[in-house]
Amino acid sequence: MTGPNFQLVWPLLVTFLAPFAILLAGRRSQNAREGVSFVAAALAFLSVARFIPEVLAGLIWKVDLFRILPGITVSICLDGLGIIFALIATLLWFFATSYNIGYMRSLNEHAQTRYYFCFGVAIFGAVGVAMSANVFTLYLFYEVISVFTYPLVAHHEDEEGFAGAKKYLVYLMGTSKLFLLPAMALTYILAGGLDFSLGEISRGFFLTPDGSYKTALAAQNPWLIQLTYGLYIAGLAKAALMPFHNWLPSAMVAPTPVSALLHAVAVVKAGVFSVSRIILSLFGAQTMHDFGLSLPTAYLAALTIVAASCIALTKDDIKARLAYSTVSQLSYVILGVALVGVAAGEVFSPNTLAAQGGLLHIGHHAFGKITLFFGAGAIYVATHLKSISKMNGLGRRMPWTFGAFGLASLTMIGVPPVAGFVSKWYLLGGALAGGQFIILAALLASTILNAGYFAPIFYRAFFLKPEEGTDLSHYHEAPATMVVPLVLTSLVSLGLGLYPLVFQNFILFLLR
């Protein structure tokens, strides 16, 4: 811990004020509103990026904003883990704004000001989650995301929209109230506070540095720590770990940019980021190992990876296929982070290989998956097609979109030199280092399954002739405001594969 630095407030302040500025500008004109979105996204990104040198130097700033109860504060910090997520969320907000303009205007969507407002608030929530320095702050921003993304999911205000959004809210709010809140109360009782142990991943917050319990209650009932852990994993349903994954496919009724940013980046990444935070900074590798928490989590994640991929194979709707792919890929992160407490050998030392793989995948998956969703949206705007089986030959009409789509698919499959390969490499290494061959097998199976449901899309688009009687000649690329960002994000994911140290640098110091 290095001390307070009030400049930390800027990313939060910018993202907090931006939605209101959007609201005000929305009364004037569309252009003003979207201009404000751009400026806010740029400012937010810069205010986070400003901390890169310090985080790389291993400095961790922390600021207490409000004091709620003894041991419970609203505190923000920025460490290697948090900055990854904060950078991704703000950078992709910028791309998504450009994409939004093309999408929302092309389809002439209603209530656009409300849409941009809620979009901004969701980013505020994501940045808040990234910067949380304790469980309470995390919970606060986590709930902000849940509430303010509801209008985005239900945007179309039709029966399907309301049904999907209702499921979304019931899953997310229900689990957070039923499991996350008790988990937080239990943590408070067992450890006397809710702080994350920042700057290291081994010790956690439940035990003192010499390995003893912090309260008499914990010492008498160690199993309560396991109970707390179980409640956390169940309560953070945004991570879409089975069996609490079902909200994600239903939430695909939202407009595609929402699915792209929120359901590939902000919402679901807030989920896996929170799980990573809880595992690494609250429980710590040692506690995960000592209490036998790692392996069950890893097996559950492995199950989710394989099962969701199998379901994805059966989906013809492109967004549904992407949704199940997301469910599967999110569990890569959880798998890697959970394996931190599993290592072969007599003396336990944290399995940092696996953890690196998991954390890198937060970033690497984000750029790939947002490209895929952007692509699906661009296809819809240009052709109003949703079914993969009807996309034969479309690649020649929309080469940029499908080219980027193909590149992003490679990330999902984990083919070098695209980003997904790097994280998968570390995950495989971590599984080997822990001697977990079942998990190794699950990861390899997932590679094949991913190829099984992504390759056909590319193949159909470029190599199959259009079906008899369909005329594709009147289809063209979607507007440039949509195509440019999706090409850029796919190139970023290629770049991350060629130079993976971008995100890795941030977490290296954590793992030393």
Next chain:
Amino acid sequence: MPFEISAYPVLTVLTFWPTAAAFGLAFVKGETAVRRFTLAAALVEVALAWPLTAFQKTDGFQFVELLPWVDDWGLQYFLGVDGISIMMIWLSILTLPVCVLCSWTYIGRRIKEFHVCLLLMTTACVGVFSALDLALFYIFWEALLIPMYLLIAVWGGDDRRYASLKFFLYTLAGSTLLLAAVAALRIEGGTFSIPGLMAENFPFPFQFWVFLAMGIAFAIKVPMFPFHTWLPAAHVQAPSAGSVILAAVLLKMGAYGFLRFSLPLTPAASLYFAPFMIVLSLAAIIYGGAIALGQTDIKKLVAYSSVAHMGFVTLGIFLFSVRGLSGAIMQMLNHGVITGALFMLIGALYERSHSRDISRNLGLGRWLPAFMFFWGLMSLASFGFPGTNGFVGEFLVIAAAFGQTTEIRGVNVPLLGLLTAPGAMLAAAYALKVTLKMAWGQPSSAKGRGWPDLNLREWAYLLLPAFFVIYLGLAPGGVLSTIEPTIAATVETFQSSATELAVSPENPPRAAVETFQSSDAESGLGD
């Protein structure tokens, strides 16, 4: 308990200024003049409360006034406040101007009488919370009944006769038992003075019966399950201001009674009955929430949510820990602020739609954005959204509940805590359900009707609770540090006297003594 007699009788002034203003109203003519006069009187009342800000954060009674009254019976005019009651007094006083404002156009007939009722009610409320003499307390307690009855019976909805009578009978039944307890305490303890009685250690059988008599009176007032049925009826029929006072202040009197009388005067019996009270509280939390989920009438929904919220209060009280009691008091304040505001919002909406049915108040988001903003804020707060005041009280009580484990087959299980979780989830369910319908429901009831959004007066009376929602949500430290010394002292005295009686061989209460010596009893809340 040593205390200083206050030089300036601030409590007397606060208690009787509204009465004086009520007399003054007799000479005011014209509808608007009556409203303005009452509003001015209410604001003066708030200003008169300024000396209370000098409250010291210690555990004794302050601003004490002690005058002999009826010497032969041992009656004294004895007022004073401690950390618990001062919060309730602030709540009562701040409710008055808000009530006047929210009745400005809502009440259209017998305006002078209505405002007289409001003023008298404030007198009784402040009196209840500042009385330190049992008989005096009882007088104020009963004095509340009449104006509240009139509020419902005269200015209420279509079914007002039934609702007001039910309210009256339930409360009176409780009061009768309370009177018996007061008399018994006078005979056994030899004094009406509450601090004097607190110093006594009554034998267990006596405590048993006194707790039962008082407990039922308080349980009706809270209201605890299964004595709650008068509440939805009263709330639905009462005018806005009546509902606000009912929710913000009257319900608090029951919980206050438990804190002020049951715990200090009958500690062993409280301990004995605790498991029973805890089960009833949990029942209220779950049952209230489940019933609220099924309501189609917005006001009824909020009324049942009150039952659930007050369940958290009584649960916190009967956990006998610093955390639990602090949570209970925070929850009392928060419920007053939030539910009070919700009832005002319902009143404002009723003036537009003339219906309290959810199906006739759909899709307001686009047409009444300011209204929906306040409604949204208050519903979030009501289900304990982090960062709002609702979270603080609920979390403290839940944490206190988790601090107590129950042994099941040799394993210590935090059963109580786990049982509160469904209640918290139900709260989110019903609050979000009604809010989403009101904001988005189709077809919109407001479309094309020309309903105006909130006017200046409505903004004025909603900003006050909105401020407290955020302030108490992000910085509850000021309030917590005020109530904490009193609570710590209450818990300490309670534990020593309850344990003392519990271990003496002639009265062995069944409740396991170790249940309240939980881990969190040792850790205070203070800095």
